[in-house]
Amino acid sequence: MKETLINLLQNEVLVYSLMALVPLLWVIPFALFAVWLERKVSAHMQDRLGPMRTGGWHGWSQTIADILKLIQKEDIIPSAADKGLFKLAPYVVFGGAYAAYAAIPFSAAYVGSEINVGLFYVLSISSVVVIGLLMAGWASNNKWSLLGALRSAAQIVSYEVPVAVSLLAVVMVAGTLDLQQINHQQTGWFWNWFVFQKFPFLALALVIYFVASLAETNRTPFDIPEAESELVGGYHTEYGGMRFALLFLSEYANMFAVSAIATTLFLGGWNSPFGDFLSGPWWGALWFIGKGMTFIFIQMWLRWTLPRLRVDQLMYVGWKVLIPFSFLIVIGVGFWVMLAR
Amino acid sequence: MQQYFQNIWDGILTVLIGMKVTWRHLFTPAVTIQYPDVRLQLPDRARNRLYVNMDDCIGCDQCSMACPVDCITIETIKSTPDVDLGLTSVGTKKRLYVPRFDIDIAKCCYCGLCVPPCPTECIKMTDVYEFSEYDRDALIYNFAVMSPETIAEAKAKLAAYDKEQAAKKAVAAAAAAAAKAAAPKPAAAPAPVAAAPSSATPASGTAPAPGEKAEKKPETGTSA
Numbered sequence: 247m248k249e250t251l252i253n254l255l256q257n258e259v260l261v262y263s264l265m266a267l268v269p270l271l272w273v274i275p276f277a278l279f280a281v282w283l284e285r286k287v288s289a290h291m292q293d294r295l296g297p298m299r300t301g302g303w304h305g306w307s308q309t310i311a312d313i314l315k316l317i318q319k320e321d322i323i324p325s326a327a328d329k330g331l332f333k334l335a336p337y338v339v340f341g342g343a344y345a346a347y348a349a350i351p352f353s354a355a356y357v358g359s360e361i362n363v364g365l366f367y368v369l370s371i372s373s374v375v376v377i378g379l380l381m382a383g384w385a386s387n388n389k390w391s392l393l394g395a396l397r398s399a400a401q402i403v404s405y406e407v408p409v410a411v412s413l414l415a416v417v418m419v420a421g422t423l424d425l426q427q428i429n430h431q432q433t434g435w436f437w438n439w440f441v442f443q444k445f446p447f448l449a450l451a452l453v454i455y456f457v458a459s460l461a462e463t464n465r466t467p468f469d470i471p472e473a474e475s476e477l478v479g480g481y482h483t484e485y486g487g488m489r490f491a492l493l494f495l496s497e498y499a500n501m502f503a504v505s506a507i508a509t510t511l512f513l514g515g516w517n518s519p520f521g522d523f524l525s526g527p528w529w530g531a532l533w534f535i536g537k538g539m540t541f542i543f544i545q546m547w548l549r550w551t552l553p554r555l556r557v558d559q560l561m562y563v564g565w566k567v568l569i570p571f572s573f574l575i576v577i578g579v580g581f582w583v584m585l586a587r
Numbered sequence: 588m589q590q591y592f593q594n595i596w597d598g599i600l601t602v603l604i605g606m607k608v609t610w611r612h613l614f615t616p617a618v619t620i621q622y623p624d625v626r627l628q629l630p631d632r633a634r635n636r637l638y639v640n641m642d643d644c645i646g647c648d649q650c651s652m653a654c655p656v657d658c659i660t661i662e663t664i665k666s667t668p669d670v671d672l673g674l675t676s677v678g679t680k681k682r683l684y685v686p687r688f689d690i691d692i693a694k695c696c697y698c699g700l701c702v703p704p705c706p707t708e709c710i711k712m713t714d715v716y717e718f719s720e721y722d723r724d725a726l727i728y729n730f731a732v733m734s735p736e737t738i739a740e741a742k743a744k745l746a747a748y749d750k751e752q753a754a755k756k757a758v759a760a761a762a763a764a765a766a767k768a769a770a771p772k773p774a775a776a777p778a779p780v781a782a783a784p785s786s787a788t789p790a791s792g793t794a795p796a797p798g799e800k801a802e803k804k805p806e807t808g809t810s811a
Contacts, residue, residue, distance in 0.1 A: 291609045295619040551605040567595060 269358060271349035275496040281309040284546050286355065289517075291550045305522030319487030325389050327484065327552040331385035336489050338378030339495035345371045346503040351426045353516045353532050355527035364425035368507060370412055372462070375500065376402045377479050379471070382493070386484035394480025397557055398464060404561060405461035405468075408568035411460070412451040415579040416440055416511045419448065429515035436519035447579045452512045454572050456541070459504040461564065463497065465545055467552040468560055505541035506534070513537045629714045634699045636715040637690055639730040643675045643709035646683035650701035650710050659701060662687035664741045667748040675707045686738040692718070693726040698785035777798055 251261045284296065286304065297305025298528035323332055348371075350365035359366060368397030376399050383395020419440060420428045431436050440453050461468040471480040483491045509515055514537075516530030524533075555563065620627055629635070646663035664684040667674055672681035701710050720726055733741070 287613070290617065291613050293612055293618050295617045295621070298621060421802060431708075437673050546611060547600075551609045552602065 261432060265358060266348070266423070267301050268283075268356075269344065269350075272352070273344065273347065273499045273502070274495070276373075276502055278312075278313070280310040280498045280501070280542060281312075281494075282306060283542075287543070287546045288550045291547075296459070316433050316487050316491040317331070322486050322490070324484055327387045328385040331381045332484075333381035333489075335378050336384060336485065336492040336496070338381060339375050340378075340492050340499070342372055342374030342378060343496040343500040343503060345374070345508075347499075348424055350427055350503065350506045351510065351515060351526050353530040354426075354429070356531070357426050362424040362425075362427075365413060365423045365428075365507075366509075368425075368503070369406075369413070371556050372500065372503065373402070373406060375474070375496070382485070383481040386481070388484055391481050391483045392516040394471045394483075398481060401461055401464075401468060401557075401560055402472065405568070406460045406566040408454055408458040408564065408572045409462060411572040411576055412455040413507075413511060415448060415451045415575050417581050418576070418579050419443055420511075425510050425515075427436055429510060431516040431519065433517050433521075436514065439512065439514040439519075444579050447511065447582070450571065451575050451579075452508065454575070455508060455512075455572045458564070458568055459508065460545065460548065463500045463504055463545075465501070467547075467555045470557050470560060499577065501542060501545060502538055505538045505545070508541055509534060509537040514585045596638040598646075603757060606615070629716075633714050634697045634712040636713050636718055637695060637728075638711050638713045639688060640709040640711075641688065641730055641732050642673075642687065643677075644685050644688065644730075645675060645681050645707060646685040647706060647804070649704035649706070653700045653704045654695075655698060656694050656696050656699060657692040660687060660689040661685065664738070665745055666741070667744050667750065670744070672767070677707050684733060684738075684741045686733045688730040690728045690730065691724060691726065691730055734809060755787075 251264065252258060255264075270583055282305070284368065286296040297308035299305055300311050301307030323329055333500075346368045348358040349361060349367050350448050376544055377394050381397045383391045383393075383398070386392070416428070417423060418430055423426060432440060432556075436442075442449070460466075464471050483488060485493055516534040518525040518529060641800040646661060648661050648663070651657075651661045662685070664686060666682055666684055670683070674680055697712070699712055702708075702712060
């Protein structure tokens with residue numbers, strides 16, 4: 247794709263800028279769809295209907311209507327807020343979440359950037375989100391926003407460790423940090439997927455990664471930073487209109503990025519589960535999106551099943567349960583790989 | 588230490604049980620009723636908008652007195668004996684015109700206290716609940732069916748009748764006074780006693796004359 251565009255436009259900088267916008271073609275429709283899906287899934291799990299009227303069939307254009315409404319809203323900034331940081335924060339949050347898409351391979355034919363430390367890059371760039379959250383909480387000049395932001399920072403930083411360590415187990419098995427290579431190593435039928443390798447270590451690693459990633463994206467049961475019934479909105483209380491829409495969009499972008507990492511590393515990424523049947527560049531993208539949506543659905547399912555964890559319970563789960571088990575998994579996989587060689 | 592592993596196991600197990608419950612509810616039909624495409628069937632005795640059947644209303648004012656928020660306003664005109672207003676559905680004779688029967692449905696609190704006192708059961712609570720208006724004045728419901736001309740006519744008739752009755756009374760009172768004046772002279776000649784009844788009869792005989800005159804006067808008054 248890059249080559250065809252370079253041949254077409256003869257200007258490398260322009261081509262790279264355009265390619266940087268390509269994941270946006272996925273992220274924005276996905277966010278619109280995911281918000282609608284969340285409302286419908288949460289509604290049906292609560293024996294109600296959710297959006298039904300906007301646009302006709304089951305309110306499919308509800309999110310679009312909401313975005314149009316948010317765009318028209320007055321831009322209110324608290325008078326004592328730190329204006330520069332306040333305005334910058336949503337962009338930092340969205341930037342951190344969106345930049346992770348550069349290294350995620352949607353298909354055999356498409357990956358934004360072919361760097362060979364893809365996984366390392368994704369983990370580090372998505373940590374930039376913490377800075378944005380802290381900026382939002384601090385600049386709001388609101389005690390509860392600050393509390394929400396600090397809790398969020400503590401939570402994300404604590405759960406970075408089990409995320410990284412459980413993914414390290416996969417890297418030991420794959421032998422590379424390059425996400426596209428990891429995909430290529432899982433071709434064939436579904437038993438080639440990493441989740442079934444070195445059983446049960448990598449399966450447990452998937453569970454630990456998934457739980458830790460819920461905390462990374464501030465999803466229930468780890469949504470203390472948002473805590474709608476306790477802190478109003480946590481770090482995004484003072485944000486309204488389009489700024490809030492951007493923070494919301496980046497939450498859903500982050501959700502999919504995290505699910506995408508899980509599918510790439512554990513569920514075979516864009517590989518078809520049936521080997522060569524239904525595989526190819528376009529089928530690959532479809533499989534990838536399908537597996538990602540499965541994780542998204544499980545995230546929504548958990549959100550409407552579990553109550554929120556108290557912040558000390560959250561810390562306990564992170565440091566005293568997930569980290570020890572992820573270390574044990576790394577040790578186990580390490581021995582297995584070493585002895586199998 | 589064993590508690591630690593037990594806690595982890597319990598945590599995982601309870602999460603899975605919860606997820607099973609929510610999964611099951613995902614496929615339970617929703618209980619939402621999509622108003623206004625679908626409307627709930629109200630119970631038989633549901634208390635919503637009031638309705639008054641004016642044919643049965645006898646103007647007794649019981650509903651108005653029972654109302655706790657004073658939303659019913661009733662005015663009545665007595666009918667004269669020569670007018671037949673008809674019977675209500677329960678067989679009672681109507682004796683009052685009801686030129687004004689207003690219910691301010693915005694004030695009504697839908698308590699239903701006006702319904703039991705009605706002797707003819709003409710005021711009822713219906714099942715209508717969709718009656719919002721753009722103008723608050725449109726929520727003052729006028730149930731009376733008399734036109735302004737009819738009302739004026741009835742009022743005039745009543746006034747005339749009242750006057751007639753008053754005049755009759757005056758004459759009767761005068762006659763009674765005269766009789767009284769004549770009565771305390773029993774020692775007087777029987778002729779005066781005999782004259783008293785005879786003077787009484789001419790008095791009653793001439794009564795219609797002044798009455799006629801009185802009737803004619805208001806008639807000329809109205810025609811003027």
